[in-house]
Amino acid sequence: MVEQVRPAERTSNTGPWLALPLLLLGYLWVFWPSLARMESIWRHSETYMHAYLILPISLWLVWRQREQWLGLAPKTTLLPAIAAFPFAILWLLAYAIDVNFVSQFAAIFFLQLLLWAVLGHRLMRILWFPVAFLVFLVPFGEAANPILQNITADMVVYLLRLVDFPIFREGLYIYTPSAVFEVAVACSGLNFLLTSLVLSCLYSYLHYRHWYKAIAFIALTLALSIIANGIRAFLLVVIGEKSNLAYGFGADHYYYGWLVFFIVIMLAFWLGAKFADDEVPAVSASHLAKSSKASKIAWVALLLLSLTMLAVGASSRSMQQTEVPEQPAQLLAVDQSIAERSSWGIQFYDGLTRDHWLSEDGVELFVASYAHRQQRGDMITWHNTLYRIDQWSITTQQDYGSRLDGYRVLQLSSPGGQRRSMLYWYQLGEYRTSNRIVMKLLQLQALLRGQNDPAYVVALSLSGHYSMDESQQRLLQAKEQQLTGLLP
Known part of the structure; x- marks a missing residue:
């Protein structure tokens, strides 16, 4: 049972609570271009549609732990505010040359450090996972597509030869007696892999207290996801070949894929539940109250965050952009048809x-x-x-x-x-x-x-x-x- 804190402690440091909404509004003003670009990627790519659930899940995790943090006053700290400064500069540089991958990660890391700086070490010991979970807002992983495509192709070829299926492989193309199959980008299994990563991290946080169990479960889930994608591709090739492409490559293509993924995830959760730890005990307020009292350094941290965002926001909006024509000009007077x-x-x-x-x-x-x-x-x-x-x-x-x-x-x-x-x-x-x-x-x-x-x-x-x-x-x-x- 969580020990109640004294009313004096509950209200002794309300400044950070009042400053947090203002800092978040400033954050949105500065980093909105990167946040809007992330949302656009979620909307247009099936690989990243799960990102719409990340913020609601984080908020639910915060609310789930409300008995642990509602009685605590934040104790703003300076170190995370200092650490946030280089990420603001990194974001500005990446934003200047449209390197979205870097600018989006920098924007999320800055947000996480901002929350840490305002809430302090005590609250972050309780809320570390909901804050860290926000990293999955960033669309990442596309660089792994070529590797995953080759792994999938290798698995398909191995399984087909295992059942004496006549095939010939050239790169990512697999030739069968009646058709040619390509292990395209959409077949790499990146969407399965990322969804598995998100779910396994969440599951590990909710069910394990020992870090080695969490790492083992995450690694197992990712390995099963890759294997499942190879099996899915193998089954689609067999179904397509046997049905002369009548089945397996229409709308049912997605049904088969998600069915295999669902079975694998359920298998991973079933195995993971056998090694789950007891419920993590609540961290008492009296234990956390041992931190040092708020001081003027807290206000220095808030001021540093505010000035950083003001300077970066003003700089990003002052950058000159070159106007481009509706249709690019042609330098050469030659036939370009x-x-x-x-x-x-x-x-x-x-x-x-x-x-x-x-x-x-x-x-x-x-x-x-x-x-x-x-x-x-x-x-x-x-x-x-x-x-x-x-x-x-x-x-x-x-x-x-x-x-x-x-x-x-x-x-x-x-x-x-x-x-x-x-x-x-x-x-x-x-x-x-x-x-x-x-x-x-x-x-x-x-x-x-x-x-x-x-x-x-x-x-x-x-x-x-x-x-x-x-x-x-x-x-x-x-x-x-x-x-x-x-x-x-």
């Missing part, structure tokens, strides 16, 4: 200029330019793609040159047996790189130096069956003939 006939599918939206043409020797060239910070669009973003991801799969890739003066060559294949080679890089001034992170850092450096020269994405592609050396040679030759004098 190739985009309508090509199977390449390269697509870069918005931007300042965009040219796509075909050389006399059959090489397609694409050049687009972007400002470092635009009112609409960005060069490196999720919906700008170097090829049609629903048609082409990478079979081979190779980087050439250095990190700041290099390019990448890809060899692509399609389910119909078509082949395409591609060479590309991003360019800013004298620097050329195929690394998206390096390019973003170069843009940030240019912004900080006040440089306004645009950045470019340059790509060349050749259709046909060529070796890596042959395709590289032909593409480089076209580069020298077509791009000399066009780029800085």
Whole structure:
């Protein structure tokens, strides 16, 4: 039973309670662009729709523990307020160059540290998980898709060969006697993996007191999720093959997937319940009351948080943005109707200029330019793609040159047996790189130096069956003939 605290302690430090709503309003004013972008991703991606439940679950967990914290006055502390400052700066820099992944994490980490600073150590010992749980608001994990796709393909091939099913695999394509199946991005199982991670963390918090049990349960659930996704893909291939694709690839595609996921999660919870600990005892108020009394340092922390948000918010709203035309301009007076006939599918939206043409020797060239910070669009973003991801799969890739003066060559294949080679890089001034992170850092450096020269994405592609050396040679030759004098 929770010990009651004295009325004097309950009301002795109401300042932080009064300051918290004002600080949260300031937080929304500063970080709203990142929060709105996160919500947009939840709304448009099935992978992250579970994020709508994160905040309600956190609030429910706080209310569930109300007997432990209602009698406690917050004791604001300075250390988390100091730790929040670099995350505010990180958010500002990432926001300046539209690196959403970094800016969104920085925004959530700042919120968590803000709550810690205002509520203090005593309350955070009680509410640490509801606050930490907010990290799942951030859409993350897409970088794991290629790894998960290959794991899924490996499992499908292994299971099919285990039952003597005649198949042939090329990259992410699996050929059977009557059909070709692709382990696409949607088949990677990332949505299952992230949902499993969220549920297993919540389950561990509610049922385990020992950290090693929690870690073991989370690891088990994630492993079962990956295995379940491989089994799901295997079953879909078998069903599709046996039914001549009449079943397994319509609306029932999702029903089968979530049915397998539900069974796996129930299995994990059943196993986890066998090792659950007794209910965690409530932390008494008398034990927590041993913390030091509030002092002027608390107000220093509140002032530091307020000034940080004011400065960052004012800086973010003073950043200049380049206006972009409704349709990017064309630098070259050549026939650019190739985009309508090509199977390449390269697509870069918005931007300042965009040219796509075909050389006399059959090489397609694409050049687009972007400002470092635009009112609409960005060069490196999720919906700008170097090829049609629903048609082409990478079979081979190779980087050439250095990190700041290099390019990448890809060899692509399609389910119909078509082949395409591609060479590309991003360019800013004298620097050329195929690394998206390096390019973003170069843009940030240019912004900080006040440089306004645009950045470019340059790509060349050749259709046909060529070796890596042959395709590289032909593409480089076209580069020298077509791009000399066009780029800085």
